[in-house]
Amino acid sequence: MKRRLLYQMRNEWRSNIWMIIQLLIVSVILWGIFWLFIELIAVKNRHFGYDLTDVYVADIKFVPKTSSTFQPYDSAHSYYTDRALLRGRINSLPCVELTGMGFNCMPYNYNYSGMPVEYTEADSTYRYNGNNRAMTPDVVRIMRLEGLNGETPEELASILERGEILLSDFDYSFYNPAPGPECFVGKDVMINRDSTYIRRVGATVHGIHRTDYESIFGGVVITPVGDNDWAAQFIIRVKPGMGKEFMETINAEMLEQGNVYLSNLQSINRMRDVAHVDITNIVRNMSACAGFLLIVIFLGFLGTFWFRTQQRVAEIAVRMVNGATRRDIFRRLLTEGMILLITATVPAIMIEYAIIRGEVLSWGLTGGYTFAYISIPVTFCILTVMIIAGIWMPARKAMNINPATALKEE
Amino acid sequence: MSIITLNGISKVYRTKEIETTALENVNLSVDKGEFISIMGPSGCGKSTLLNIVGLLDKPTIGSVNILGEDCSRFTDNALSHFRNANLGFVFQSFHLIPSLNVAANVEMPLLYRNGVSASERKERVEKVLERLEMSHRIKHLPSQLSGGQCQRVAIARAIVGQPEIILADEPTGNLDSKMGSEVMELLHRLNREDGVTIIMVTHNEAQARETDRIVRFFDGRIIS
Amino acid sequence: MKTKLVQILYDMRHQPVIGWVTIIGTAMAIFLIMVVTMIQEVAVTPFAPESCRDRLLVGVYMHVAGENGHDGSSGLNQKTARRIYAGLEGIEHTSFMQFRSEPADVKGPTNDAFTVQTRRADAEFWNIFDHELIEGRYYTPEEADATSKVAVISESTARRLFGSQNRVGNTFMINHTPYTVVGVVADNSSLALTGSGEVFIPTGINDESLNYDNEWSGDVAAAMLVKDGVDFETIRDQVKARYAAFDTELSVKGERTVYHEQPYDQRTIASGLHGSNNSPDPESDRKIRMAIYLILLLVPAINLSTMLHSRMRHRISEIGVRRAFGCTRTRLIADIITENFIVTLIGGVIGLLLGVVFASTYGGLYDTMDNFGSGNTPSLSVLLNINTILMSLLFCFILNIISAAIPAWQASRLNPINAINARK
Secondary structure (H helix, E strand, O other): OOHHHHHHHHHHHHHHHHHHHHHHHHHHHHHHHHHHHHHHHHHHHOOOOOOOOOOOEEEEEEOOOOOOOOOOOOOOOOOOHHHHHHHHHOOOOEEEEEEEEEEEEOOOOOOOOOOEEEEEEEEEEEEEEEEEEOOHHHHHHHHHOOOOOOOHHHHHHHHHHHHOOOEEEEOHHOOOOOOHHHOOOOOOOEOOOEEEEEEEEEEEEEEOOOOOOOOOOOEEEEEEOOOOOOEEEEEEEEEOOOOOHHHHHOOHHHHHHHHHHEEEEEEEHHHHHOOHHHHHHHHHHHHHHHHHHHHHHHHHHHHHHHHHHOHHHHHHHHHOOOOOOHHHHHHHHHHHHHHHHHHHHHHHHHHHHHHHHHOOOOOOOOOOOHHHHHHHHHHHHHHHHHHHHHHHHHHHHHOOOHHHHHHHHO | EEEEEEEEEEEEEEOOOOOOEEEEEEEEEEOOOOOEEEOOOOOOHHHHHOOOOOOOOOEEEEEEEEEEEEEOOOHHHHHHHHHHHHEEEOOOOOOOOOOOOOHHHHHHHOOOOOOOOOOHHHHHHHHHHHOOOOOOHHOOHHHHOHHHHHHHHHHHHHHOOOEEEEEEEEOOOOOHHHHHHHHHHHHHHHHHHOOEEEEEOOOHHHHHHHHOOEEEOOEEEEEE | OOHHHHHHHHHHHHHHHHHHHHHHHHHHHHHHHHHHHHHHHHHHHHOOOOHHHHHEEEEOOEEEEOOOOOEEEEEEEEHHHHHHOOOOOEEEEEEEOOOOEEEEEEEEEOOOEEEEEEEEEOOHHHHHOOOOOOEEOOHHHHHOOOOOOOEEEEHHHHHHHHOOOOOOOOOEEEEOOEEEEEEEEEOOOOOOOOOOEEEEEEEOOOHHHEOOOOOOOOOOEEEEOOOOOOHHHHHHHHHHHHHHHHHHHHHHOOEEEEEOOOOOEEHHHHOOOOOOOOOOOOOHHHHHHHHHHHHHHHHHHHHHHHHHHHHHOOOHHHHHHHHHHOOEEEHHHHHHHHHHHHHHHHHHHHHHHHHHHHHHHOOOHOOOOOOOOOOOOOOHHHHOOOHHHHHHHHHHHHHHHHHHHHHHHHHHHOOOOHHHOOOO
């Protein structure tokens, strides 16, 4: 039966070749798209080592001394006393669990302030260069930041309280053979190449990423912020599930104290959405593209097989008369579709392999090409589903042919 | 005066495995205004001959001269224009275009002729349909007509361009005898009134006897 | 023409699956192509307040690299922006302004604070971007140079702050600093990334708040309205000369500028500026768009071609008869392509309409300033102009040609005798 099917397909070689070409183009494009999607899912689901549920962020602003609304300070007061009062007030709100301050301390902002860290030992200099994030110890507790060796947020916070700094892991695939952060633990390191700025590295932690999909992650240097240091961000963790209540109770007056006010208060989720806008757009566009191509395949198989069953009414009727069951008829059409898909998949895999080997395409979210290989069977399966869907209607029609009337019409 | 002259026509079909001779050294001359029938068993080459006269097929050897022109050297375009101007076709199974109504079917040959305006086409279509007593069916689709009516429309299509020659391939083959004789009557009328030359392939001995001349074929040759 | 329509309707009735596959396939392809086209149109077609787009050049960034490995880039400060861009020949107006608006909290006399998009710009700004003044006046060059605490605000901001009365002359707070309203402009589209805003406040050479440092770095850009008929390259040549002059000064510190093809035209801005330390690459943006068009045309064209081939298979004997009655090969090809073009157009019109509906209702398609109050979707005249209609017609035509060429050619090559006698 198989051989005869191939023979029959040879007779329709022209339309079969077009369908194979179409499947080939579509499967290579889909492969690339699904590769990205799989990679995104994998990256998104890795262990971040911090937790941002119920977290809110605001900008800390100061009324400038030149402003007409500036309220002058006496010697006992300053911006920082105002800020401490403001923080105390927000801390005391019933739905607030904890507050903290910092600058560039939260994920989802694009700050690239690099901070070189180095120490010299036995004539060798060890360097680490990360993105500087500065925070009060409470921010570590708010984020529930985890140490690489299982340190709890509380332990890490107390390290910051001692004035020590934290270093994060980074993408070794990009920065090999730089020394890992663990080489620096317990060392007194020079920061910003400033010989007066020496701090001890207290522990290694999970990195705070700029986006959940950050591709080339180069590490983070966490430095402590004290109560009398400048800070630009105000971080709030509300009690579980009380975010909505918090945003409803908070009003403009609560966010002001003297010459200090909080502006642009928003949930970290919103910041995440903003930070992910580019990637969301890419995913949306690629999904539209993939959806379009899948529908094209569906329509193509629907139309072509509809035409074929029409052409083969007599043949199908003869088969039925000779004992073919309706399921046989369906299976035969499906086999035909799958042969087309397999024929197209073979060169597609070769092209995909060439793309991988030639490093023509890389989504750059992770090192290596594991997800590119996983995408091959995924693409095949999804195309199979579309082909079955496309053949379904014509096949139903073929199965419902009444042999007697079909042959009589001939 | 001869309107069609076939000189030493042979037609050989070659495929990889076999070589079939459909026509062998056929000479035939048809006079203007003549109504001839071609008879012979199936596969004797009479359809091939009709196709060659209809300029739809080219002979392997020999020359085809129609209306004083040597048609064997025509390009495909020239052949198309020549067919359009001078030849009308009537087929056994009518071959009307199912999607088009009677008027549009009849109008078709005029579309391929330069310089016939839409109003002129309409006028000529109406005139020819009136003549063939099909005016009342002008808006109907072929599927709404009987076989005899279909063949009348097909004949209207064949003569709307006022060709010199009509080639009819078993025009009554798909019709019952009553309708068949109506169609034959019509062809005779056209031959008589317009002086159109008609070459008809038929299996019907009685119909053939009514024509001016019978050419009998056997195995690719004219036997009488 | 009429008979072709009749034929199409007949095919739709008798081959509905093939007909629908054809029309849906075409509509979908044209829909997506037109959405891509319209996104591009919205980014480059002139509309208020950026009716000047065709004549607009913007100097946005400065990039300075040093021999010591130091490398810095950002917007310009007040002084450097003027030193590079002020008084260029062939320019009608130059405005020193913020290239991107920024969010700020505003508070009226009675209500709670809310966030709006503010933009600092000098008085020339109003000569370049065509805002519609509803009430009051624009701030003056003197006010701009003095960085006066006055503001021009949009209609909906005015309504939110003050209601409908006593708006001009009234005072409100921007980030806790009082400003006086001098003018109210109509709400403007946030799709105009360079010219739009909800609150405009003056800036001038003395406005230190836009300077990051005293060397060259800040948040000032220069928007220039080029005189009619002046080639952008002549402007860039002058800018290059100014860069060179700046370089001599920087060379003392072992630094030099990196030029990055400034100032940018609207097309370049629309293609995306890849940060202050990279050259924008409108060419690669265009190539990607062309690749998308190609995929969107080619892949469905294969289907459409197969479908047309099927339709022709049903009409083989008709083709034979037409050939017998004198239809030439060229005519046959032309007829098939024309007929198919009508089908493509039907699908194309559906696709275009869907595209317009989608593009005018789904604001998420476009780059906008964050969370803007009004007019997030483009007006119909931007989406459905002669340009987009011609584009969709062109794409229909291309789709038609690539899908119909092979089946039409095959049909014309049929032997009329075999065709006439072919079974359906």
